[in-house]
Amino acid sequence: MAFEERNLAYDLSLFEDDDKQYTTVPQSTREKTKSGANAAKKKPSAETAEDRNAEKGQRKKYSPLKVLSSVVAGLFVVGALATIIMGQAQLTELNRSIEKKTEELKQKQSQYTQLDMNVRSRYSTAIVEEYAKDELGMSKATNYQKEFVNLSDGDKAEVLTEESQNIFSTIVDAVTGIWS
Template identity: 30%
Template sequence: MANLSEAYDFSLFEDRIGQSTAPIGEPGSREQRQEQKRENVIELPQKELDKNRQPKRHPFRMIAATLCFTVIFATVVSIVYSQVQLTELTEEINIATQQLQEEQSLEVQMSMQASQKMNGAQVEEYAKKELGMSKISEGQVSYVNVVQQDKGTVLQDTDGGSWFDKILSAVESWFA
């Protein structure tokens, strides 16, 4: 632990002149390795290079790909848009349902208050005192006899009318 700064000494990692930098386990010098690498390189003729290059895009394929992308994109956008509309409508329905329930609750509450304020006896008393009304007596009742049947009379025009009216009345007489 005499020298603690060895980890920061970058000169230990530099190439040294005159020493071989060949890793241990690999026989030979640097020149021999470079020669081996050169032997591994294969040069292709120009024809093969042209053949292996990326082919040019056909305009028909580009148009077809663009159309496919456009159709898929439009489909996704329309699905998202319809989901947004569906969500908004559902929210409006929920709000309307909540308002309906509140109004029905208010109606029940008000009808109970009204029934507590006026029962049958109170209404009768109010009618006698304030409006001057009384209960029905036998002299006020009159009976109507409806045993006889009602008679109806159909009046027809005797001057004949137009030829269309005559045809219409003939058809009506067939179904009567």
């Protein structure tokens, strides 16, 4: 557990011989790592990116084109989300109005059924016949009151022809009459 809390850098170049020629690490790098290892031994605190930038004296520069593109992309995302939310709100309102109209339709159908049953019970055939017999003094028609009409005197067909006004049409009609 004690090893997890430490943030020390290990310099393996300390174990190498300086006289050997197969060393690939340049001398200047070795000196930096030795001084960095000594500094790490003296001060075991972790550096942050802000500390490094402050030491360098540099501030990160932002490109105006990148900032503008980020702002436009952000506005596009916000606009898309606003459109989706507005669409969902309208959809919810329409669903509520459909539900209200459906409930109103059910009530009207129930009322229609109820009124239809009342009308049928009041004006049934038996009740109308009884009212006509008792109140109006009417009775059913008998055979001697019925008069039958005969409409079948045979089938007739009449052809209407126009009278010819000139002699040529009468000759043509006569010739066609012969051939037919």
